[in-house]
Amino acid sequence: xxxxxxxxxxxxxxxxxxxxxxxxxxxxxxxxxxxxxxxxxxxxxxxxxxxxxxxxxxxxxxxxxxxxxxxxxxxxxxxxxxxxxxxxxxxxxxxxxxxxxxxxxxxxxxxxxxxxxxxxxxxxxxxxxxxxxxxxxxxxxxxxxxxxxxxxxxxxxxxxxxxxxxxxxxxxxxxxxxxxxxxxxxxxxxxxxxxxxxxxxxxxxxxxxxxxxxxxxxxxxxxxxxxxxxxxxxxxxxxxxxxxxxxxxxxxxxxxxxxxxxxxxxxxxxxxxxxxxxxxxxxxxxxxxxxxxxxxxxxxxxxxxxxxxxxxxxxxxxxxxxxxxxxxxxxxxxxxxxxxxxxxxxxxxxxxxxxxxxxxxxxxxxxxxxxx
Amino acid sequence: xxxxxxxxxxxxxxxxxxxxxxxxxxxxxxxxxxxxxxxxxxxxxxxxxxxxxxxxxxxxxxxxxxxxxxxxxxxxxxxxxxxxxxxxxxxxxxxxxxxxxxxxxxxxxxxxxxxxxxxxxxxxxxxxxxxxxxxxxxxxxxxxxxxxxxxxxxxxxxxxxxxxxxxxxxxxxxxxxxxxxxxxxxxxxxxxxxxxxxxxxxxxxxxxxxxxxxxxxxxxxxxxxxxxxxxxxxxxxxxxxxxxxxxxxxxxxxxxxxxxxxxxxxxxxx
Numbered sequence: 001x002x003x004x005x006x007x008x009x010x011x012x013x014x015x016x017x018x019x020x021x022x023x024x025x026x027x028x029x030x031x032x033x034x035x036x037x038x039x040x041x042x043x044x045x046x047x048x049x050x051x052x053x054x055x056x057x058x059x060x061x062x063x064x065x066x067x068x069x070x071x072x073x074x075x076x077x078x079x080x081x082x083x084x085x086x087x088x089x090x091x092x093x094x095x096x097x098x099x100x101x102x103x104x105x106x107x108x109x110x111x112x113x114x115x116x117x118x119x120x121x122x123x124x125x126x127x128x129x130x131x132x133x134x135x136x137x138x139x140x141x142x143x144x145x146x147x148x149x150x151x152x153x154x155x156x157x158x159x160x161x162x163x164x165x166x167x168x169x170x171x172x173x174x175x176x177x178x179x180x181x182x183x184x185x186x187x188x189x190x191x192x193x194x195x196x197x198x199x200x201x202x203x204x205x206x207x208x209x210x211x212x213x214x215x216x217x218x219x220x221x222x223x224x225x226x227x228x229x230x231x232x233x234x235x236x237x238x239x240x241x242x243x244x245x246x247x248x249x250x251x252x253x254x255x256x257x258x259x260x261x262x263x264x265x266x267x268x269x270x271x272x273x274x275x276x277x278x279x280x281x282x283x284x285x286x287x288x289x290x291x292x293x294x295x296x297x298x299x300x301x302x303x304x305x306x307x308x309x310x311x312x313x314x315x316x317x318x319x320x321x322x323x324x325x326x327x328x329x330x331x332x333x334x335x336x337x338x339x340x341x342x343x344x345x346x347x348x349x350x351x352x353x354x355x356x357x358x359x360x361x362x363x364x365x366x367x368x369x370x371x372x
Numbered sequence: 373x374x375x376x377x378x379x380x381x382x383x384x385x386x387x388x389x390x391x392x393x394x395x396x397x398x399x400x401x402x403x404x405x406x407x408x409x410x411x412x413x414x415x416x417x418x419x420x421x422x423x424x425x426x427x428x429x430x431x432x433x434x435x436x437x438x439x440x441x442x443x444x445x446x447x448x449x450x451x452x453x454x455x456x457x458x459x460x461x462x463x464x465x466x467x468x469x470x471x472x473x474x475x476x477x478x479x480x481x482x483x484x485x486x487x488x489x490x491x492x493x494x495x496x497x498x499x500x501x502x503x504x505x506x507x508x509x510x511x512x513x514x515x516x517x518x519x520x521x522x523x524x525x526x527x528x529x530x531x532x533x534x535x536x537x538x539x540x541x542x543x544x545x546x547x548x549x550x551x552x553x554x555x556x557x558x559x560x561x562x563x564x565x566x567x568x569x570x571x572x573x574x575x576x577x578x579x580x581x582x583x584x585x586x587x588x589x590x591x592x593x594x595x596x597x598x599x600x601x602x603x604x605x606x607x608x609x610x611x612x613x614x615x616x617x618x619x620x621x622x623x624x625x626x627x628x629x630x631x632x633x634x635x636x637x638x639x640x641x642x
Contacts, residue, residue, distance in 0.1 A: 053541050074543040086542035090560040100546040103556070147546065 003065075004029040004154065004187055005050060010059035012045055019045045022059065022210040023056045027189060028152075032181050034190045034198040037208035038234065041189045044159060046208075050189065051157050064154075079148040080157040085140045087132040093119075093143055094207045096130040101152040118146035121180065145180070155187040162197065172203055185254065195235045199223065207231050209346075228341055232274040233350030239280075239315045240351020242275035243340070251340060254290055254311050258333060262340035272341040276352070277318040279337030282306070288330015297325050307353050314354040381587055403619075413464030419613035426598060426614060431619070433595040436584075437508060437577035441524075444573045445566065448524035452565075453554070455525070455534035462485035467529070470522050479521060482586050485515055488586070507589030515583040516573075523572035526594065531565025532558065567629055 012020040020042040027033050048054040049061065052073030061069045068076060071190045075227040079100075087096050097118050097291035101111045104299035119125045122142035127135070132143060141161060148156055151250045158177075162170045198205050199219040205232075207214045207222060215227040226232035229240050242361070248263035253273050258294055265271060268362050294312035299305075306317040308329065323329055410416045450517075454470030455466040473481060488494045490507040496503055505511050535558065543557040559566075588594075593601075595618055602611030 023428070051541075053545075071540070072549075074547050078545075080545045082538050084536070086400060086537060086538035088539070088557055088561075090557075090563075099556075101553065103547040104618060170574070263375060329433055343424070 001020070002029050003027070004063070005018050005189075006062040007046070007049075008060045008062070009058045010049060010061065011033055012042070012049065012054065012056050017351075019211050020049075020056075022209075025206060025216070026212060027155075027187060028204075030185050030187055030200060031179065032202045033186045033204045034192060034202040035193060035206050035281060036195060036198040037214075037312060038193055041208040042211040043208050045191075047080075047157050047159055047189060047191045052076050077154040078157060079153040079155075080159065081141075081148050082160045083159045083161065085144040086226040087143055087147070089131075089133055091132070092128065092131050093124065093132060093135070096132055096143055097150050098148045099147060102128060104151065104355075108295065115146075116148055120152050121149075121183070122146045124208075134216065138173065138245065141165065141173065145177075149180075149184065149264070152184075153186065155189060156181075158188060158190045160192055161190075162192075162194075163284055170197070177201065205235075207234060209234070225275060225339065226341065227345050227348045228344035229272050229274075229348070230344070230346035232272075232341065233346075237277045237316055238351050239275045239353070240347075241273045241313060241315075242276065242348070243271050245269045245271050245340065249335075251338065254308065258287055258289070258338055259335040260340060261336050262338075265340065265342075267332070270343055272339060272343060272347050272351075274339040275333060277305070277316040277317075278294045278303075280315065280317045280319075280332065281332040281334075282296070282317060282321060282323060283330045283332045284321050285328050285330040286333065289332055291330050293326060294323055294325050294327050294329060297323060314352055315354045393553045403612045406609050410609060417559055419609045420617070421616055422610060423613060427593070428591065429595050429598055430617075432592075433578050434621075436581075437516065437574055440520070440577045441508075441519045441570055441574045443513060443526040444521050445570065448521055448526055448569060449566070452525045453532055453558070453572045454526035456529050464470065467526075470525055473518075474522055479582065481519065482515060482583055485511075485518065486586050489514075501546055506587060507591045509592075511587040511589075512584050512592060514596075515587040516577045516580065519583065520573040520576055523576070524569040527568040527572065528565040529563055531562040554638050570629065571575070571626060574625065578622065579618065 003026045006021055010020055010023045011018065017042075021047065023042075025046075037043045037045055045054060049056050051283070052068075052071065055056065056069065059069075060067050063076070063078075088099065093097065094115055097110050097115045101114060106114075110195040114300075118127070119128065122145055124139065125141050126247070127139070127143075132140060135143065144161070145156075161177075162173050165173060177188070177190075181300060190198075202219055204216065205219055206216050206223050209230050215231045217221060222235055223229065226235060226238070232238040232240055242254045243251045245265040245267065246257060247253055247267055248265075249260055249261075250259050251260050251271065251273060263366045290310050292315065294306055295309050295314065296307045297304055301320075303320050305316045306319055306324055307329070308315045308317055308324055310331070311372075317331065408415055408417070410418060420639070442525055454472075455463055458466060474619075486493070486506060489511055490496070491502065491506065493503055493506075495505070495629055496499075539561065540553055543553040548556055577601075579596045581594065581600045584592045584594040584597055595614065599611050599614050602608070602614065
């Protein structure tokens with residue numbers, strides 16, 4: 001697949017604060033790419049630069065090999081689905097979708113054919129004459145998608161489009177968006193802070209933090225081979241423990257030497273070790289590689305979430321078997337469940353569950369929704 | 373519970389209702405009463421019948437106030453747009469500058485315009501010319517525009533500044549150039565502000581008497597002047613009849629305008 005969009009050395013500051021720091025990224029034709037990161041990581045700004053609503057301070061933006069850094073938004077082959085939809089309240093559903101076509105002076109017949117086609121695609125046939133303000137959030141969302149796609153852009157930008165919908169609807173829309181993207185075969189650039197959304201929809205995920213790209217890869221790569229503590233923590237749950245590489249495929253952590261599958265590190269190099277909660281098996285204390293005391297158990301439906309204190313470091317374990325709080329348990333970890341990462345500036349900041357609480361997660365989500 | 377609350381409501385509303393009856397409803401009845409009676413108080417249509425002598429006056433008043441309203445719109449809309457799109461801090465300054473002249477009394481402002489535009493006035497001295505401005509329709513329209521412009525700008529400004537800023541982005545994203553963003557999206561969305569702006573300029577313009585007297589240089593008599601003259605000279609019945617007809621004319625104009633704005637909400641862009 002050919003490169004469709006390319007960002008070269010893009011930087012952007014607001015009031016002297018760098019939001020994006022010399023970013024390089026290329027986006028292939030027809031791929032579903034997600035910019036994923038917490039509030040303020042620069043993902044929305046990146047999207048707005050591609051859309052033409054912001055101009056980069058430095059760097060160039062290429063579209064299909066041509067520089068478009070200074071091309072205004074209305075001349076780019078890129079359309080946007082806005083966070084709060086931005087439908088035109090003075091127009092009904094039909095006219096909202098027909099809007100870009102009318103600007104191009106398309107014939108009335110063709111408009112009708114195309115709008116009807118779009119209404120079918122987003123399952124809103126029969127809503128033509130409704131005022132957009134009477135629609136539910138999910139329906140407005142569909143109108144916004146139809147309006148953005150009706151003039152056949154090469155790229156669709158989506159800025160947290162599902163943020164305002166409730167959970168059930170969000171899941172449905174995720175599937176629907178993916179289906180639409182595959183059906184019409186254009187590039188989708190999707191911005192979200194929701195890692196699950198990113199994992200389930202994307203061909204490629206770009207994890208961003210502090211205005212920099214942390215990792216680019218397929219959802220599986222990002223989940224299984226996170227590059228640093230930030231990525232490991234942001235995508236799914238992770239225990240991130242300080243370890244020392246003894247030799248290839250041998251790492252020491254929590255005073256125990258584990259077999260692992262990673263190599264290529266120096267002898268005695270300090271590393272970050274990622275162990276996913278679902279990869280830790282709970283066993284009897286005497287059979288365990290490590291032992292620890294259970295500090296809390298939470299029922300999550302599919303599994304129990306168990307916080308275990310192992311030598312002062314709080315691990316999260318997900319298990320379908322119940323263990324009692326205060327019990328001493330053993331843990332067993334397969335070699336391929338251990339992932340080694342080089343130390344980074346994010347080392348030690350993430351992956352410890354001693355101050356873990358669900359509320360903190362929810363708070364940060366609410367912040368992210370307000371991100372600009 | 374419900375009844376008790378409604379009693380409380382009526383007590384709270386009582387002063388306002390009293391005010392409205394005393395100063396709005398009652399005077400209206402008095403106007404209607406005078407319009408349909410002669411000096412002795414007997415019922416008559418003569419007052420209304422005599423209004424045919426004033427047709428030209430009504431026409432001239434309508435002409436000047438429509439023109440003034442139109443000019444106010446032409447000047448006011450871009451001004452309101454620019455203010456609404458300025459950074460928040462500067463908006464406050466612009467609005468203050470716009471309101472500043474209104475802190476000066478209308479009569480004083482009108483006298484000042486006279487002094488500036490008069491045959492031997494400031495402007496002619498400055499340019500060393502002998503322009504005759506006072507006494508022309510242009511001077512009267514200028515006076516109306518100058519005095520009533522803020523009433524056009526403020527509602528439009530309020531309306532535009534309330535529009536979601538993503539509308540600009542969505543419009544240009546979908547292919548509007550800068551001009552089309554305004555004509556296709558922002559103007560239709562600010563229509564309610566335009567309607568109230570037009571109302572707030574048109575109504576005082578059509579009924580003004582002071583501006584036309586001073587800036588018309590005595591060569592103009594508008595409907596407001598006529599009403600004033602009738603009342604001052606004691607012809608209460610004719611005055612009331614003219615007032616009544618003017619109120620009805622204004623009501624009709626506003627009705628047409630509201631109809632026009634309703635029709636536009638149907639959702640058709642041209």
